[in-house]
Amino acid sequence: SQPQAKSKKTDFTPLQKNRILSLLGPGEMISFAKEKRSFAELESTLTLQRKKDIREMYEDSRENLLGKLERTITEFLVDMGFLEVKSPILIPFEYMERMGVGEDKKLSEQIFRVGDNMCLRPMLAPGLYNHLRKFDNVLPDPVRIFEIGPCYRKESDGNSHLEEFTMLNFCQMGSNCTRDELEYLIKELLDFLGIEFEIVADSCMVYGDTIDVMHKKMELSSAVVGPVPMDMDWGVNKPWIGAGFGLERLLKAKHDFKNIKRAARSESYYNGISINL
């Protein structure tokens, strides 16, 4: 039966396999070796199913998964006493130098430069540092703020990286900035979202020691218990804690997407469903 199985497999070219995989529903699987239908038959069946999915979804809610997750998290954090911040996405490149990105060769090569002096933010930390400094002695202690929005890094290899993704970063400055409090906040958020996780220790060039939050083998978040030496360059001189999450990774974990592209800002998928129909 080996030769027979082989001849079955050659019915699908690599291009055809990719097309079929892209047309599967978010949780669906296929065994090409066992598949009896021709490419044309399979493609047209799946295309019809996906059209039906999109129509049902349209009747059902019409909300975009990424937009909706941003709203869900925003409501949750605002209720927890965090202030919603929206800072610039196009930022001075000088901020990156002040973040010590120059010393992290990998991250410094990932920055999208814009003109001579600007870049697309790869993280939310600079904007949050500036807000923490300005809100100190203005907001009640501890100061609690967060931002959700687009970030950019030149790294799109594998199933968990996008060049354009959406970061959530919450932080607290002043009283009670302990590792326990940080882990409590992470647990509250991920329990609320219904996403399983595990906390492990890690270290990174920019912040020194960090806590990583994993879902199976995928990093959901890196979190930091400050203070860190860099705080001085941002005019921040109180203890702080903070965590950064990728929203597309949260969606990938939640909906069991094989590839993070299904969760991205995209012209190929809508809410995890192919729209190349």
Added chain:
Amino acid sequence: SQPQAKSKKTDFTPLQKNRILSLLGPGEMISFAKEKRSFAELESTLTLQRKKDIREMYEDSRENLLGKLERTITEFLVDMGFLEVKSPILIPFEYMERMGVGEDKKLSEQIFRVGDNMCLRPMLAPGLYNHLRKFDNVLPDPVRIFEIGPCYRKESDGNSHLEEFTMLNFCQMGSNCTRDELEYLIKELLDFLGIEFEIVADSCMVYGDTIDVMHKKMELSSAVVGPVPMDMDWGVNKPWIGAGFGLERLLKAKHDFKNIKRAARSESYYNGISINL
């Protein structure tokens, strides 16, 4: 009294005047000629008032005006049967050529290029064109979609332009794509938001004849009754209508901000209030 008034005015340098103006509350005015307090006294009074404003706002809601307006409009349009789209912000520069931006010298000079082949979107039309084409014969007729998100143009002069702003674009394709329907949708939205407006005719290089929506002397929106010749290059061949609004301009109109910077993604203002305190 002319010399006396003059000597009063010279109490404030241009830099000091700007500082004081930035510290005024969103609707507040000041007459420097009549002002009796010294710069230091005035600055410290206003600073205290703004700290109080921020604390009250924090106790009250903790939502960011720009984020909240995006959510309010999203809920409104989803209820009206529009599908929420989130497409890439970093797009192929080729899209701009296909939008005919090359023929509009002013707009083509406003594009932020990123690397050799990409740029920051100056408008939402390319992503919406691609979605309209892909949703044709998938979503029920008429197809109704919208997007809200960051757009970029090199033009920050005056009180109504930002380099980084937030666009809303809704559109409908198929049946009932008339000028009346377009004006009805615009009126429903702006009445819902409580913003006064006037509809006037205009024309633009990219789309030909457009309808402009004005608030006093500020353009809130340009709207188009398709089809237009360019549709062919995007594979769209049904009638359509659409309108693009700047969210920061809607906030400026609604809250009577003197300068649009108060409504922008910013590290200087939070919800229209200075945070350089």
